[in-house]
Every structure is written in structure tokens, then in C-alpha cells.
Amino acid sequence: MITLQSSDKDVFEIEQSILIQSGTIKNMVEDDFTFIPLPSVDTETLIKIIEYMKKHADKTDSKEKNIKEFDKDFMKKTLNELFALVFAANYLHISSLLELLYPSIADRIKDKITEAIRQIFSIRCDFTPEEERRIIMDNKWAHEGTEIEGTLD
Amino acid sequence: MNFFFFVTMQKQRIPSNFPCNAELEVDKISNLPAQIVDKILSHLSLRDAVRTSVLSSKWRYKWVSLPNLVFDNQSLLISSQDQTFIKNKIVNIVDHVLLLHSGPIQKFKLSHRDLQGVCDIDRWILFLSRGSVKEFILEIWKGHRYKLHSSIYLCQKLIHLELFNCLLKPPLTFIGFKSLKSLDLQHITMEQDAFEHLVSSCHLLERLTLMNFEGFSDLKIHAPNLLFFDVGGVFEDINFMDTFNLAIVSIGLYVNPGFDKNLTLGSAGNLVKFFAHLPRLQRLEVQSFFLKYLADGKVPGRLPTPCDELSFLSIRINFNHLDECLAALCLLRSSPNLQELEMLARTEEQSALRTVASVMEENYQNCMFNQLRHVKIAGISGLKQELNFINFLLANSPILERMTVKPASVDGAWDMLKELLRFRRASVQAEIVYLDP
Numbered sequence: 095m096i097t098l099q100s101s102d103k104d105v106f107e108i109e110q111s112i113l114i115q116s117g118t119i120k121n122m123v124e125d126d127f128t129f130i131p132l133p134s135v136d137t138e139t140l141i142k143i144i145e146y147m148k149k150h151a152d153k154t155d156s157k158e159k160n161i162k163e164f165d166k167d168f169m170k171k172t173l174n175e176l177f178a179l180v181f182a183a184n185y186l187h188i189s190s191l192l193e194l195l196y197p198s199i200a201d202r203i204k205d206k207i208t209e210a211i212r213q214i215f216s217i218r219c220d221f222t223p224e225e226e227r228r229i230i231m232d233n234k235w236a237h238e239g240t241e242i243e244g245t246l247d
Numbered sequence: 248m249n250f251f252f253f254v255t256m257q258k259q260r261i262p263s264n265f266p267c268n269a270e271l272e273v274d275k276i277s278n279l280p281a282q283i284v285d286k287i288l289s290h291l292s293l294r295d296a297v298r299t300s301v302l303s304s305k306w307r308y309k310w311v312s313l314p315n316l317v318f319d320n321q322s323l324l325i326s327s328q329d330q331t332f333i334k335n336k337i338v339n340i341v342d343h344v345l346l347l348h349s350g351p352i353q354k355f356k357l358s359h360r361d362l363q364g365v366c367d368i369d370r371w372i373l374f375l376s377r378g379s380v381k382e383f384i385l386e387i388w389k390g391h392r393y394k395l396h397s398s399i400y401l402c403q404k405l406i407h408l409e410l411f412n413c414l415l416k417p418p419l420t421f422i423g424f425k426s427l428k429s430l431d432l433q434h435i436t437m438e439q440d441a442f443e444h445l446v447s448s449c450h451l452l453e454r455l456t457l458m459n460f461e462g463f464s465d466l467k468i469h470a471p472n473l474l475f476f477d478v479g480g481v482f483e484d485i486n487f488m489d490t491f492n493l494a495i496v497s498i499g500l501y502v503n504p505g506f507d508k509n510l511t512l513g514s515a516g517n518l519v520k521f522f523a524h525l526p527r528l529q530r531l532e533v534q535s536f537f538l539k540y541l542a543d544g545k546v547p548g549r550l551p552t553p554c555d556e557l558s559f560l561s562i563r564i565n566f567n568h569l570d571e572c573l574a575a576l577c578l579l580r581s582s583p584n585l586q587e588l589e590m591l592a593r594t595e596e597q598s599a600l601r602t603v604a605s606v607m608e609e610n611y612q613n614c615m616f617n618q619l620r621h622v623k624i625a626g627i628s629g630l631k632q633e634l635n636f637i638n639f640l641l642a643n644s645p646i647l648e649r650m651t652v653k654p655a656s657v658d659g660a661w662d663m664l665k666e667l668l669r670f671r672r673a674s675v676q677a678e679i680v681y682l683d684p
Binding site for chain 1: 293
């Protein structure tokens with residue numbers, strides 16, 4: 095059993111076999127660490143990461159459909175949660191989780207007009223209207239279109 | 248809630264009823280590491296990715312390090328009927344993107360329905376050959392075969408090459424693609440020597456797809472690492488050399504081979520020759536007229552070495568043709584571990600002229616399918632030969648779960664059903680499901 099400590103100082107005891115899905119943890123275990131502090135991962139996110147790894151630990155064929163359903167539901171989170179997961183999964187080197195997160199975040203950008211994307215991600219536009227016009231002209235072809243559906247999650 | 252916004256270049260403004268819906272209080276995305284942003288952007292069409300350049304100054308050039316560039320109908324929205332206009336537009340966009348792009352390009356795909364084989368493509372291939380492109384996909388949907396620019400043959404980092412409607416003429420100095428694992432050639436023209444050399448010089452080749460090819464008719468497959476092979480077209484001969492790992496094969500011969508049976512006495516027929524170098528075969532599809540090709544020459548009762556790993560077999564067969572039936576039987580008798588079988592009838596106009604000689608009783612003896620669970624028979628018309636096969640399968644498959652039978656038409660279906668009812672079944676749980684034609 096390995097003990098993980100979140101940034102909020104909460105501890106979790108988990109079987110080694112489940113945790114080796116994280117490249118980072120795997121390396122530390124190989125160096126004989128049994129207590130692993132994770133100062134960059136808060137409790138809420140760590141709980142979700144552990145939930146993900148537990149589900150993915152058993153990869154027998156019969157569970158495949160089950161796992162796919164779980165993954166779909168698992169991605170139904172707020173952007174805040176998704177980003178927290180991206181930072182954590184990146185630090186912990188859990189590539190299968192990252193591969194799920196990327197398209198989920200991309201979906202929030204897909205087919206949206208610029209201002210909608212800025213709103214959703216709280217991106218502050220620091221262009222003057224003149225600069226913005228020039229950049230649009232520069233990549234004219236990408237900004238041309240007929241109707242673009244703008245949806246807010 | 249859905250809003251529809253009409254966006255033109257001049258007026259990109261926020262509609263007045265646009266609620267403020269910042270999900271993130273803090274901008275977390277703009278400061279993500281570049282590789283993560285690349286990964287997120289790579290799930291967007293090129294259009295969407297390029298449009299992020301106007302989000303903020305941080306985003307101006309985030310898209311330019313995208314490793315995968317896909318120019319297709321989705322990313323190049325061009326509404327016009329004028330060929331010249333479309334062509335100029337596509338060329339401008341690709342030139343523009345390539346010029347702004349920075350960093351390695353791993354995947355390049357060009358597949359727009361209005362793009363013909365213009366010489367601008369030469370320039371782009373030359374550009375890519377100077378880098379280390381790993382995946383190159385080119386689909387020319389209109390016009391003549393595009394002759395691939397010679398610099399493609401210098402792309403030694405290629406792992407996947409996919410071409411549609413192209414002409415391949417490698418130079419004499421071509422040494423093969425040393426990293427190539429997957430080759431997909433459809434509607435291509437190439438010379439016999441060039442084809443053989445291409446396949447044999449790509450030592451890491453694992454997947455080969457060949458559809459509708461011209462210029463060569465002798466398929467010599469020299470590929471020790473090949474795992475997957477899918478071919479459909481017109482050819483005269485097929486030979487597997489050293490393909491000892493080949494597991495999945497699908498072959499369709501689109502033209503009816505006219506054989507004269509001039510093979511020398513005693514030489515192995517096509518069937519034996521075909522399986523000689525396929526010891527690890529797991530899935531086989533024999534489509535169109537290929538069974539007729541296999542039936543040419545001497546067909547033994549069983550193959551010299553059984554296909555122990557064959558678990559899935561699908562055969563397109565003309566039940567009127569005695570040789571094909573014998574070939575199919577030989578194949579079945581050599582596949583003791585078969586789990587799933589499909590026999591799809593192929594009817595030809597000349598069938599009435601052929602003598603419908605019966606396969607002898609002894610050909611059906613001594614053959615158990617101890618792993619066979621699912622059988623699908625389709626397109627049949629109630630011929631004796633067809634019913635004999637079904638009877639044979641039912642009697643020798645002790646763990647059969649399901650057999651579906653679908654006749655070609657309603658004619659004779661009832662009589663056929665009456666016969667089917669009588670057949671003895673080795674498996675107590677065998678379901679025979681009749682499907683309407």
C-alpha cells in the first residue's frame with residue numbers, strides 16, 4: 095500500500111498495483127517510496143484521480159464497455175475541474191487520462207466564435223480593435239464561414 | 248441554449264443578449280505548457296485552431312507548433328463552383344499555413360474534394376521532405392492520377408503513407424521507406440518492379456492495403472513483418488513469400504479469372520501455394536472471384552499443414568462450381584479451430600451451363616469443427632450443393648450456437664426450409680435463424 099498526501103494534507107492509502115498507472119508514482123515506488131506528498135494536487139482532484147485509476151486498473155475485455163461508459167461520464171465536469179485534472183494528470187504522467195481530457199476541453203472551443211471562447215475561458219483580449227482586424231485579415235480563410243453556432247455550456 | 252450568429256469579417260461583435268458566463272474565474276488555459284495546448288488544439292479542425300490566434304496576444308502563435316496539419320473539406324470551407332477559384336484558394340491556404348508553421352510536422356493530410364493533382368503539391372512534398380514527416384495522406388478526388396513528386400521517396404521517417412488516385416514512380420535510387428509500418432494505396436498506378444521493390448524494401452511494414460491498382464498484376468508480397476493485408480482489384484497471381492506473421496487477410500479478385508488448367512502435372516495448385524507461407528493466419532476473407540482463383544490447379548482433400556490459428560473465415564462462393572466447392576471444403580477441413588464462418592453465394596449467368604456435379608460423400612467425412620460457434624449462409628437458392636454444405640456443418644459442429652440462413656430470393660425458399668428442418672444437429676443449442684431475402 096502506498097500513501098498519497100494532497101496539498102490540503104489529506105492522506106489516502108491505495109494499492110500499488112492501481113497507482114502504477116501514474117508514471118510519476120511508478121518511478122517513486124521503484125525508488126522505494128511508500129509515502130508520496132503531492133503538493134500540487136488538492137484533495138478534491140486527488141479523489142477524482144484515484145477514482146479514475148481504480149476504474150482503469152482492471153482492464154479485462156469484459157470491462158471495456160463499462161470503462162468507456164465511465165470515461166464518458168467522468169468527463170462531464172466543469173471546466174475548473176477539467177483543468178485541475180489536466181494539471182494533476184500532467185504532473186502524475188497519467189497519459190490515458192490526458193488523452194481523454196484533451197478532446198473534452200477542445201470541445202469547448204470547437205466551432206465557437208472568438209468572443210464566446212474568451213468568455214468561457216476568461217481570456218482577456220489585449221488587442222486593440224485595429225490589431226484584431228489585422229490578425230483576422232492575416233488568417234482570413236479561417237475566419238470566413240457562413241453560420242457558426244455559438245453555444246454556451 | 249443555442250444562439251446562431253452570422254459572422255462576417257467586418258462585424259464581429261457580441262450580440263447584446265450575450266450573457267456573461269465565465270466558467271473559469273481565472274484564465275487557466277493561456278498558461279498551460281505548450282505541449283498540452285498543442286494536444287488540445289490538435290483535436291480541433293485546422294480552421295478552429297488557426298482562429299485561436301485572435302483570442303489574445305498570448306494566443307497569436309500558439310497554433311503554429313501544431314504537429315498535425317489536416318487540410319480537408321472540414322478545415323477548408325470554400326463555397327464556390329469555379330474550379331480555378333477553388334484551386335487558388337486551397338493553394339493559398341496551404342502555402343500560408345506552411346509558411347507560418349514552426350516546428351516539426353508529424354502528420355500532413357491533404358484531401359479536399361475539389362482539389363486536383365496540381366503541381367503545387369510537388370512544392371509541399373518537397374517542403375515536407377526536408378523535415379521528418381511521419382504520416383502523409385494525399386487524396387486526389389478529381390481528375391487524373393497525380394504523379395507523386397520524387398522527394399516523397401526521401402521521407403525516411405514515414406510511418407504511415409496513404410494515397411488515393413496517385414501515380415507512383417520511385418527513382419532507381421530509391422531504397423525503400425525504412426520506417427514505414429502502414430501503407431494504403433487506392434486507385435494507384437505503378438509498375439510491377441516498382442511495386443515489388445516498394446513492398447520488399449519496407450522491412451518494417453505491418454499493414455498493407457491495396458485497392459484498385461493499375462500497372463501490375465502479379466502480387467509478390469515479400470514482407471516478413473506483415474500482420475494485415477487487404478487487397479481488392481484485378482490481378483493474375485498472388486504469392487506470399489516469408490509472410491510468417493500475417494494474421495489478417497482479405498482478398499477480393501474483381502474479375503472472373505479464365506483458367507485453362509495448363510499447370511504442369513503434379514505442381515501444387517493455387518490453394519496449396521497460397522497457404523504455404525501463412526502459418527499464423529487468424530482471419531481470412533475470400534471475396535468476389537478469389538475462390539475461383541484458389542480453386543485452380545490441384546485441390547487436395549486437406550492442406551499439407553492445417554490452419555491451426557484460423558478462427559474467422561468468410562468465403563464468397565459459387566455453389567454451382569464444383570472446383571470452388573472442393574476448394575472451400577479443403578479449406579474447411581484444414582481449419583480445425585474455426586469459430587466463425589460465413590459463406591456468401593455468388594451467382595453467375597453461366598452457372599446454367601456448368602455440369603452441376605455433386606461433391607462426393609466421402610469429402611464430407613472425418614471433419615469436426617470443435618470451436619465453431621457462428622455460421623452465416625447468405626444468397627443461396629436451395630441447390631443440393633448448398634444444402635449439403637449446411638448439413639455437413641450442422642452435423643460436425645458440436646458447440647454451434649447460431650446459424651443464420653438468408654436465401655437470395657423467395658423462390659424455393661420454402662422447399663429449402665423444409666429440407667433444413669430435417670438436418671441433424673450435433674449441437675443441442677444450435678439455433679437456425681432464417682432471414683428474409
